[in-house]
Amino acid sequence: MRVKVLVFASYAEALGRGELEVELPAGATVGDCVAEIRRGTGAGVPPAPLVAVNRRYALPDRVLAEGDEVALIPPVAGG
Amino acid sequence: MCPWLTHDPLDVSALLAEVASEGCGATTVFLGTVRRSESDGDVVGIEYSGYDAMAEAELDGVLADARARWPEARIALRHRLGYVATGEASVAIAVAAPHRSAAFDACRFVIDQTKERVPVWKKERLAAGTVRWVGPHGG
Numbered sequence: 001m002r003v004k005v006l007v008f009a010s011y012a013e014a015l016g017r018g019e020l021e022v023e024l025p026a027g028a029t030v031g032d033c034v035a036e037i038r039r040g041t042g043a044g045v046p047p048a049p050l051v052a053v054n055r056r057y058a059l060p061d062r063v064l065a066e067g068d069e070v071a072l073i074p075p076v077a078g079g
Numbered sequence: 080m081c082p083w084l085t086h087d088p089l090d091v092s093a094l095l096a097e098v099a100s101e102g103c104g105a106t107t108v109f110l111g112t113v114r115r116s117e118s119d120g121d122v123v124g125i126e127y128s129g130y131d132a133m134a135e136a137e138l139d140g141v142l143a144d145a146r147a148r149w150p151e152a153r154i155a156l157r158h159r160l161g162y163v164a165t166g167e168a169s170v171a172i173a174v175a176a177p178h179r180s181a182a183f184d185a186c187r188f189v190i191d192q193t194k195e196r197v198p199v200w201k202k203e204r205l206a207a208g209t210v211r212w213v214g215p216h217g218g
Contacts, residue, residue: 008130009200010212052198055133071130071198077213078129078158078199079111079170079190 014044031060094173103175121206
């Protein structure tokens with residue numbers, strides 16, 4: 001299945017872009033997705049970043065579905 | 080654009096007008112402003128960026144939580160995105176309530192939760208011309 005992954009701020013700078021498409025097997029988790037991104041892009045993303053799925057924070061064991069919007073969230077600094 | 084995020088300078092008078100009510104005897108305002116400190120690297124401005132759609136959802140959640148805890152409080156918030164120079168406000172929160180306890184407490188809660196939850200990032204621009212990303216809860 002294919003998921004769209006948005007990356008922001010320092011992660012986007014490290015990867016040189018704001019959006020990736022990641023190909024994953026059915027049943028893959030958030031953790032699997034991050035591992036796949038790290039495999040492809042090297043050290044731009046840490047091993048256990050904050051992740052959102054469909055605009056809500058998600059844990060690494062969250063199972064992904066085709067069409068999910070995943071986002072890698074660098075340490076937030078709003079307010 | 081959602082009601083909480085703006086690229087324009089913040090209008091505190093407008094926020095006060097939003098929460099004003101004859102039933103409220105206490106109003107608090109929090110302003111987060113860009114601070115310049117030579118010991119912190121001499122910041123001249125900060126570029127704020129966000130995951131807008133999720134920031135909106137998280138701010139909806141923060142305000143809903145605040146309203147659940149302080150149902151008598153009227154709350155308005157604006158968070159600025161884009162470049163904010165030293166001395167200018169990046170976030171403004173106004174709370175009006177019948178009495179001061181709720182006005183103080185709800186305002187504190189909203190800024191604390193905003194800093195914890197909302198996917199917004201800060202890139203500092205320094206007087207020397209360099210830039211750097213701010214870590215978690217910086218400032």
